[in-house]
Amino acid sequence: MKNSKIYIVGSGAIGKALAVFLQQENKQVVLVRGSVDHIPDVEDTITVVGKDSTFKQRIITTTFNGLQAINGIVLIAAKAFANTEIAGKLRDKEGDFSIVLLQNGLHVERPFQGFDKVYRCVLFSTSQITGDNKVTFKSVTSSPLGNLQGNNDGLEDVVDKINTPYFSFHSEPDITRHIWTKVIANCAFNSICPLLETDNGIFVRNSKAAQLARTVIEECVSLAQRQGIDLDSDMIEKNLMLISHRSDGQLISTYVDIIHNRRTEIENLNLEVSRMADDLGIPETVTHTRLLGELIQLKSAIKMK
Incomplete structure (x- = not known):
């Protein structure tokens, strides 16, 4: 993928924690605020407090309006009720990207019908906002990732790109x-x-x-x-x-x-x-x-x- 990045839609506790852990691994990461369009880009230091360690990274936060095209992996960490709006904004963007839904619930993938590469993840991590750009994070176990239609072409590549030692993922053919x-x-x-x-x-x-x-x-x-x-x-x-x-x-x-x-x-x-x-x-x-x-x-x- 040309100029491949990882876009995390949703700047809540899970989105911020994952952004920090990915950037810790030298990935190109940007947080995207899915519900707001008319604010300038910002770069903040986000702190994640884990069980044994504390992590800090400078993370860029933008909006869909601030993205000319999307190439890479889009991780949806927003609330599931926002999916229809997010799917509409993604349809307006050019580029080559996979979508990974980091959300709880049944049928949250429905608004993304028609996209070629949509994966669902079952999170086994918890995170909580404790202050401005500060979150706590606990991992229970590795989170499985797969495709509901069983079309797992490219799955291993997606897992490899988003996996980190502190927030881990693995492929699951029967998600x-x-x-x-x-x-x-x-x-x-x-x-x-x-x-x-x-x-x-x-x-x-x-x-x-x-x-x-x-x-x-x-x-x-x-x-x-x-x-x-x-x-x-x-x-x-x-x-x-x-x-x-x-x-x-x-x-x-x-x-x-x-x-x-x-x-x-x-x-x-x-x-x-x-x-x-x-x-x-x-x-x-x-x-x-x-x-x-x-x-x-x-x-x-x-x-x-």
Whole structure:
């Protein structure tokens, strides 16, 4: 790719952390603000505080208007509800680029239909903004990357270009199963934690919270199996508890959004699961998952007024 760069759309906690780690590896990185068009480019020092080390890099932040063409890899780290707008802006750009969605949720890739190279990633890292251009970062394990249509041409090259020692990725030919596994865990984390107004570690500290998460997992696994996706409830629960343990003290993104009166991504989690159950004519299979999602939607709406 001519003048190949890595463009990170979304300057939140994950986007900033990944930008720093990539630049640490001497990659050409630029942050792109997807929702704003009329601001000048800026270059700021971004600090990432990890478990054992602190990293600082000067990162350029621009907008789509500031890009004449796009050549390289576009990492989408913005909220999923912005995807329709982002896809529209990318369609207006010339160049040769691959798109990688670093987002939680079901069907977040739909706005990008028609693009040649679209990959989905399941993130197993957490990051939180703690100050101006300062974030904390914790990695649970390497994040899988793949193509939903099974067309993984170029996948290894993309993984090689975005992989770093601190924020790692690996190729996964069957990404759908991983998407569902993470979505189900997030249906618990992104609803129960904000409703209890607590951090991710609640499931290892409180048996009743863990039991509620188990109910959500069982409901969602039952729905996935109706779709022909073979998942293991026990495995997902063990993974949820691992994430809960390793991100103890960290706030889930939905809770942070509610605190700051921002729109959440619950529509692509609990509420998308509910819509799928409705479409299949089995709404009763996801009763708890639906109610928790509706409560988050209501809590968010009340806070945003």
